[in-house]
Amino acid sequence: MENNKYFIGIDIGGTKITIALIGEKGEIIYKENLQTRENLDKNIASENIINTCKKIKNNFSSKNILGIGIGACGIVLYEKGNIKFSPNIGWENFEIVKNLEMALGLKVILDNDANAAAWGEFFLNYRETFRNVICITLGTGVGGGIILNKKLYRGSSGTAGEIGHITYIHNGKKCSCGNNGCIERYIGTKGIIEFAEEMLVKIKNKENPSYEKFSDSMLFDIQKKEKILMPKFIQEAGFKGDKLALFIWEEFGKILGILIASMINIFNPDAIHITGGISHAEKLFIESLKKEVEKRAFSVPRETAKIIFSEERQDMGVIGAGLLLMEN
C-alpha cells in the first residue's frame, strides 16, 4: 500500500450529489455524480451513497483511504453528524454520519458545504503561509467560511460565518432570511440585478441630471433582449466600457469594500479570500473596493490583510469535503 493519504469526499447539493476519491493534495482520482432528484428519500439516498463509497473502496483497495468527508447544503449539525434540514432536497434529521460509519467502517465527518469549500481553499492555498483567513463566496447568496488558527471556526452550534446576513442598511430591502437590509440583499446576484433595473428606470424617468450620461447605455438593449440583467451581462458591458455598467460595478465595489473593512476590523485576518462567478468582474470594482477598505479599516489590520480574488474552483465542494479529514 502506498504512503499517500486518500479520502472520499461527498458534496451534497440541490441538484446533484458528487462522490469522489480525493488525494491529500486535493487531486480527484475518481468522481461520480448521483442525481439529487433520485435520492429524495433519505433511506434510498443512504443506500446509494453507501454503495458508491463501497465501490470506490473496492476499486481502489490499494489506496490508503482514511475516511469520508461530507459537505452538505442546508442546516447541518456538525457535532451530531446529522443533516437537520435540507430545504432543497427535503431531508430532515438524516443521520448520515452514523449510517455511513456503520456500513463502511470508515471515519466520517459532516459539515456544511460552505465550510467544506472554504476549508479546501485554505488547505490547498494558504495553510503554509496564513493562520486566519475569511472566505467570502459571492453568488445568489453571500456565504462565509471562517478559518482561525488554521482550523474552521464553526461556532457553538455549527452556524458561524453567516456574514452575508450582517445588516448593511437597517431599514433596507427585505432579505430572503426575513430580515431587512442584509448585505447579501445588495451584493448577491438578486441585489445586483435589482440595482441595475432600478437605475434603468431612474435614467428613463430622468430622475437625476447626473444620470444623463447613462442614457445611451447598452444595458437598455440587453435588458430588452435577455429580460433579466444577469451580472454576467453587466460585466460584459463593463468590459466594453459602458458607463452605466461601470457605475454599477463601482457601487458594488463600495458595498463589498464595506463588508471587507468590517471583517478586517473584527477578525484582523491574514487574508480575505473571495470567490464566485462575480470575481471575474474584479477589475471593474477593485478600485472602489480598495478605496472603501482604506477609508474604513484600521491601518494595522488593513496592512496585514491581503485581499485575494479567485475563480471558484470547480469541484472545490467535494475536494474540500474530502480534505475535512485533514483538519485535525
Place this chain on the structure above:
Amino acid sequence: MENNKYFIGIDIGGTKITIALIGEKGEIIYKENLQTRENLDKNIASENIINTCKKIKNNFSSKNILGIGIGACGIVLYEKGNIKFSPNIGWENFEIVKNLEMALGLKVILDNDANAAAWGEFFLNYRETFRNVICITLGTGVGGGIILNKKLYRGSSGTAGEIGHITYIHNGKKCSCGNNGCIERYIGTKGIIEFAEEMLVKIKNKENPSYEKFSDSMLFDIQKKEKILMPKFIQEAGFKGDKLALFIWEEFGKILGILIASMINIFNPDAIHITGGISHAEKLFIESLKKEVEKRAFSVPRETAKIIFSEERQDMGVIGAGLLLMEN
C-alpha cells in the same frame, strides 16, 4: 509555599497604572496605583513598575507567583511584547515585556486592556460553561473582546475585536477613527448625547408632529442645568418615566440589537457579554434590543446565544491582566 497560584497584574490606563497581586480566583491580595502623569517617560515608568513588582515579590515571597500579565491601552504588539504607541501616555516602542522579564525573572505577557478585561470576565464567569463569548464594552468607545474555543482570539497582528468600528450607516456621521458611520458613533457616549441633543432641537422646532408628546420632557431642564446630557441623566429620566428618555433608550436598544444580531450571525457564540456604565440602563432598552435581535439573527444561533449584561467590575482590567497567565 502554598499550592495556590498567584500573578502580578498590571493595568496601564490613561490616568493611572494599577499593579496588583492576583489570586487564581481573581481575588486581589494587594494593590497599588502609580500616577500615569509621573510616568510619561518610559524609562522612569519601567523603573517604577519594576520596583513595585519587586516589592510585591518580596513582601509575598511565600506565595507561588507564576508571572506578570499586563493590559495596556493603545496599540500593543502581543507577540513582540511591545507597546507600539500609547496615545494617552505618549509612549512609543516600549519593550515592556523584555524589560520586566530581565529585571524580575518572571514570565511576562502583554495584551491590550480590552482583551485583558474580556479574558478576566470569561475566566471568572464562563470558562466552565461556555466556549465562545463575545464581550462588548460600552462607554466612550465600543470595545470588543473575542473569546473562541476558550482562548482570546487576537487576529494576525493582535488587533482583532474592533467591533465598534463596523459600519452601521455607510454615509453616516464622522467617527474619531476617521471613518463614517461606525456603530460606535451611535451607541458610544458621544452618540447617545448627540442623539438626545438633536431630538431636543427637533422637538423645539416642531419638525415632526409625533414628537409633540415629548415637548414637556424633563431633559429640557436637565440640559439647561447640566449643559451636557450625559447618558446617566437620560437614564435617570428614563427610570422616572420621561417619554423622550424612554424613546432615546429604545432607539439605543435597536442599534445595539443590530450589532448583537450581526455578532450572533458571524460568531454563533454561547454568549454575548455586555459591560459598561450603560448596562445600568438595561431595563430601559432590553425590549427593543431583543426585538431587533429576534428579527435579525438566524434562529439556531439566536437560540444558542445568551445575552448577558453585567456591571463593569471594578479592577477587572488588572484582574484580567494577571489572569492572562492562565490562558495557556
